Amino acid sequence: MDDSLVFEDWDLIIEDIQNQKCIVIVGPDIIEYDGYPSFFEAVSNELIDNKYISQSFVEEQLFQIKISNPVRAKAEKNDGIRHIAKAMQRVIEQNQTKLDAIAELLKKLPSQLILSLIPEEATFSRILQTPVRYYHKNKTSEKEALPPLSPDSPTVYNILGSLSQSESLVFTYDDLFEYIFSILGDNRLPQELQIALKSAERFIFLGVNFNKWYMHLLLKLLASDKNVLAIDAHIPEASRTFIMNRLSLEMMDYTPSAFLDKLTCNCHGALKSKEDISPKTIVQPINVPVSVNKPNKNTPVRIFLSYAHVDEEFKKELLITLSPLINQSKEIEIWEDRQIVAGQEWGKAITTELQDAELMICLVSRNFLNSKYCIEQEVANAINQQKHVLPVLLKSCAWKDFPFLASRQVIPRDNNSIISFKDQDEAYQSIYEEVKRLVTLIKSERA
Structure with a gap:
């Protein structure tokens, strides 16, 4: 298996997921079907x-549905569709354990x-304990309003x-063209879904067959000009080259389950399950071992940079x-997470550095406030x-709605942002x- 995704890429994927800027698209070939190369063939x-x-x-x-009697064409088509649906249901039930395992992995992503x-x-x-919504090509989406999108209660949307x-x-071919016309015409996706798609910066496709021409169109509709990562270990090399060049996406030779396993492994506690992400986190006391290396008056102030x-x-x-305080007077030492080296545990490194820091500097922006x-x-x-917490205001944002920021002196002063x-x-x-000035104060407080 090609382990070509470097540490920095995991870093960006994790951050996009945390910031709700990443959308996962799950295809029917996200699992392997015993004896068959794809869901369709099963x-x-x-x-x-x-x-x-x-x-x-x-x-x-x-599929093409057989119409033997033109007078009964509609009835025969409906019966054919029901037979296909029942066959799909049987295949899903036969592979329920594998699908459950994938759903459990998806549940870990906020x-x-x-x-x-x-x-x-x-x-x-x-498994995700959430209702599943779906797109209906023959009904107008104006009649449907999705609930507010939230990682605490994720929305699963069946787009087909x-x-x-x-x-x-x-x-069927008729279904496909009805679908394309509806999604391009008045019967658009729900507004909440359109907003989420537009604001996303990354799409991860798991078990999606990009050999199909209409998947190319769907990709253009959903993820045009975005970072697109396709996880599929079964696409032939010739098709892979065409797809990557034509659709401008990155493709990785992982099975979907192996990718999800590796993603959660690289998180090292950075991604929490829904029950771990709650407003209570901000006020609950956390038991952290006290560092035995207490600084003296001449030791540089250790700063943790959060951004x-x-x-x-x-x-x-x-x-x-x-830099003058770092390199010349040696008054401060700054740590930021880009200093984590490949192979280091994320959560452990951050916990240790934060424990040893005396000052946290927060670079405050909409992006920062949106990062759980x-x-x-x-x-x-x-x-x-x-710890001492010093907010630095980069751009105008709703920082005053966050009590832990509103109660502190933000710099630059007079609530001005840098820009x-x-x-x-x-x-x-x-x-x-x-x-x-703050570093001098911190040093004076030392015993």
């Missing part, structure tokens, strides 16, 4: 000699939205219909600004450990002076 086997099915198109993964190309509802509903409403399914990685450029400017890990893990722990300064050098110089 279903086709269930329909051998079925009087309603005239042909199965393996490449396109679509995602607010999972798009599914599997028309089955019961597995996700039972549901077995519970067989007429909503997309598995959203999309604000990387601000972080670099801050480090340059504070920054707010509910790093800042919460710093406050519970009674509000005509001369940003002036803003960074004021930050330098404030940090220098």
Whole structure:
């Protein structure tokens, strides 16, 4: 198995998931079907000699329903669709244990939205404990409003219909064209879903067959100009080259379950299950061992830098600004998570560095406020450990709605953000002076 995804890529994927900027799309080939290379071929086997099915198109993964009497065409089509739905249900039931295992892995990711190309509802509903919504090509989405998207109660949305409403399914050529016309026309996806798709920065496709031409179209509709990662170990090399070049996506040779296993392994506690992510985290006391290496008056003040990685450029400017205190006077030492080396445990490294720090500097922006890990893990722990916390306002945002920030002196002073300064050098110089003053205070407090 090619382990080509470097540490920094896991880092960005994890951050996008934490910040609800990553959408996972689950396809029917997310598991292996005993004796069959795909879900479609397993279903086709269930329909051998079925009087309603005239042909199965393996490449396109679509069925053609046999119409023997034009007068009864609609009734025969409906009966054929019901037979296909029942065959799909049998294949799913035969592979229920494998699907359950995948659902358990997905449950560990704090995602607010999972798009599914599997028309089955019961597995996700039972294990993720959330109702499953679905797109119906023949009904207007204006009649449907999704609940607010939240990682505490994720929305699973079946984009190709549901077995519970067989007429909503997309598995014949007629269905496919109705679907394409509906999704491009007035019958759009629910507004909440459109907003989530637009704001996402990364899409991860698990078990999706990109050989199908209409999947190319669906990818363009859902994830145009986004970071797209396709997880599939079964696509032939010739098809892989075409797909990667034509659709501008990155492809990895993992099985979906192996990828999810590795993703949760690399998290090392960074991704918490839904029950671990709650507002209580911010106020609950946390028992952390006391460091035995107590600083004296001449020891540099250790600073823990908390920030959203999309604000990387601000972080670099801050480090340059504070370099005299780091390199010349040796007043401070700054630690930030880019210093974690490959193979190190995320959670352990962050916990240790935060424990040893006397000051946390937060680079505050909308991205920072939207990061559950920054707010509910790093800042919460710093406050519970009674560290000094210094917010640096990068851009205008709703920081006053966060009591732990609103109760502290934010810099630059007068609630000005760095980008509000005509001369940003002036803003960074004021930050330098404030940090220098606070470092002096911290040293004076030492026993």
